Amino acid sequence: MEEISNVDQNILKDNPMNSENKEQHIETAKETLKKSIDAVNVELSKTRFFLVILALIVSLAMSSLDISIVSTALPTISDQFNSKDEYTWVITAYMLGNTSFQPMFGKFADIFGRRPVMIFALVLFASTSAICGAAQNIKMLITARGFQGIAGGGILGMTNIIIADIVPLRQRSMYMGVVGAVFAFTSVIGPLIGGLFTEYISWRWAFYINVPIGVIAVIVIALFVNIPTPPETFLEKFLKIDFLGTFLLVVSVVSLLLGLSWGGSKYSWSSLTIILLFVGFSIGFIIYLLVEWKVAKEPLTPFQIFKNRNVGLSCLISFTLGIAFLGFTNTVSLLYQDGRKISAVMAGLRLVPQSVSISVGNIGSGYLIGKYGYVERYMRIGGFFLIIGSYLVTLFGTNFKYIYEFFILIVYGMSVGLLLQNTVIITQQSAPKKFLAIGTTLNNFFRLIGGVFGVTLVGTIIANKFPAYYQEQYPNDIVTVNDVHKVIDGEIYYTKAIQTSYRFILIPSSIITFIFTLFYGFVPGIGNRKKELEMNEKKLKEMEAKPKEIEININNDNNNNNNSSNDTIDISNDDSKITDLSLNSSDITEKN
Known part of the structure; x- marks a missing residue:
């Protein structure tokens, strides 16, 4: 004493x-x-950091381009393979693989480690790209595209996960902004690049170009991504995989996507095939949730992650944003090409202001959030202007002047840029650290699913409204969307149908997105830093008030x-x- x-x-x-x-x-x-x-999970030297970031960005650009790069090559592919009734599956197969397996890569990254999973995705992508380029018939191409889509989804998810591991929070928002900018920009220039390959070289080089890029990316990732891997043996890791949950989720999601893709086009919405697909999705997804809740030891979707309100809100915002953003981006080419008879290349160039403003919004907000915090404010501003932008794009008529479209696309793109990647970083900061990878891929999954819903709903409304508008003027004529260029003033009524679909889909989803942003809670590190400072000070006082x-x-x-x-x-x-x-x-x- x-x-x-x-x-x-x-x-x-x-x-x-x-x-x-x-x-x-x-x-x-x-x-x-x-x-x-x-703080960072894994610290790299400046040289290694630069090489890894470069490899990740190039890998992401490569995988994102392949979503849309073949769109302008499809007519040539269908002529070469004589497959007019199957050629759309070249895109559909990629989207099925890309979306369905997205949540799995988050869990695989936790089980096997970041580097092995990223290398696996890159090797699979490069090899399936070579097979696509060498395809001798449409079935071979479609099959290879399905596996290429799985790899592309893995590259997207792993890029976000690895960036979260090697980039400090102060700079992470900016780098996530770069990821979002790459994703948005490639979705616009993909058709342009595909058209150039098809016209001047060969459509096959739209796939072959991925092979050397993929090999270089694999070498860089293998040499410089020194992120520790779990210590168990391969067999122990393999046995951790939730095989039953994986099977149920893939089957459920594929059933949903097929139902949405075929409904109203290949089959009527009331057909037995579409009904069975939706019933299969409902039953399969319910069983999947029960398995994840009660059976799986290492669930793909741990329910604990949604105990944090911010995580659930970010996933919902990703879904509604996917409806608005991808629903517009993937259908506005119909307005330009079929409604106004503009070439695919020129249609792609007209969307450049949107992709540039998305990049500015992503990177600019990322820099400001890293420096000052207050991510919620940028989300709410983005949601508010998304409503305005969504309304303005519904004004794109047959004779609408491009100078007005130019500024509208900037507003729309900027609003998307303030939202796109910030949902991911909010999830990463709000979820428990052990769920960082899973939360990242769940955000991507919800955004892609939302995009499928957006495109499907817009397409359904167009298919119903075009004949209705046409028959108001020509009541004795029975037409479908396939008759746009065969009937008098078909382009005018088709454009009007697209405008209506945007009013019914884009505006409501944008309003819901904005409402969700109002309910965000405290976000550590990138939220209200004044509040966080007060919380830290309070914790220090409490700790000192309870000594031994x-x-x-x-x-x-x-x-x-x-x-x-x-x-x-x-x-x-x-x-x-x-x-x-x-x-x-x-x-x-x-x-x-």
């Missing part, structure tokens, strides 16, 4: 927080926040012993050693 004399009685009685100590709390809180913002038990006895001895004029304090702390006797007021509690 130690004795301390001449202790200030005021400190013991009132335990005040003096100004110097308060400043120390504030500085400590600031330092805590700074460390959380600047210190028994303080103040003895006022009236006897004429030594030091009788002094107060003595007995401090006992079990076996702990006291090395600093200059206690602050917050370090002492008076025990009565």
Whole structure:
């Protein structure tokens, strides 16, 4: 036991927080926040960091381009293979693989490690690209495209996951913005590049070009992505895979996507085939949820992740944003090419302002969020202007001047840019660290599913409204969307049908997106930093208010012993050693 004399009685009685100590709390809180913002899971040298980021961006551009690069090559492919009734499956197969397997890669990244899963995705993508380029018939091409889509989905998910591991939070929003910009830009220039390959070289080089790029990316990732992998043996890792959940999710999602793709085109919505597909999806998905909840030891979709409100909101926003953004981007070419008879190349060039403004919104908001925080504000601003942009694109008529379209596309693209990747980083910051990979891929999954819904709903409304508008003027004529260029003023009524579909789909989904942004809670590191600073300071005070038990006895001895004029304090702390006797007021509690 130690004795301390001449202790200030005021400190013991009132335990005040003096100004110097308060400043120390504030500085400590600031330092805590700074460390959380600047911390990384895996630190790389500048050279390695640059090479890895470059490899990730190139890999993402490669996989994203292949979603749309073949669209302008499809007529040539269908003529060469004599497959007018099957050629659309070249795109559909890719989207099925890309979307259905998206959640799996998040879990595989946790089980097998980041580097092995990314290398697997790149090798699969490069090899299936070679097979696509060498395809001898349409069935061979479609099959290879399905596996290429699986690999492309893995590259998209793993890019976001690896960036979260190697980039500090202060800069992560900006790098995520670059990822979003690449995804948006390639979706626009894909048809343009595909048209150039088809016209001047061969459609096969739209696939062959991926092989050398993929090989280089594999080498860079293998050499420089030194992210630790789980220590178990391959067999132990393999047995962790949720095979039943994987099977049920893939079957369910494929049934849903086929129903949405075939409904109203290949089959009527009331046909037995479409009904069975939707019933199969419903039953399969319910069983999947039960398996994830009660059976799976390593579930693909752990329900705990949705206990955080921000994670659920981000997934919902990704879904509704996918409806609005991908629903518009993937159908506006119909307005330009079929409604106005503009070439595919010129249609792609007209959308360049949108892709550029998406890039600016993504990267600009990422930089500002990394520097100042307040990600919720950018989400709400983006949601608000998405409503305005969605309304303005419904004005794109047959004779609408492009100068107006130019500025409207900038507004629309900027609003999307403020939302697109910020949902991912909010999920990464809000979810428990062990669910970072799963949360990332879930966001991508919901966005892609939303895109399929958006395209399907827009297409369905066009298919119904075009004949209805035409028959208002020509009641004796029976037409379908396939007759756009065969009937009088078909382009005018077709454009009007597209405008109506945008009013029914884009505007409501944009309003819902904005409403969801209003309910975000506190986001660590990238949210309200003033509030986070106060929270850290409060935690420090609470921690210092609960030290190890210190028994303080103040003895006022009236006897004429030594030091009788002094107060003595007995401090006992079990076996702990006291090395600093200059206690602050917050370090002492008076025990009565």
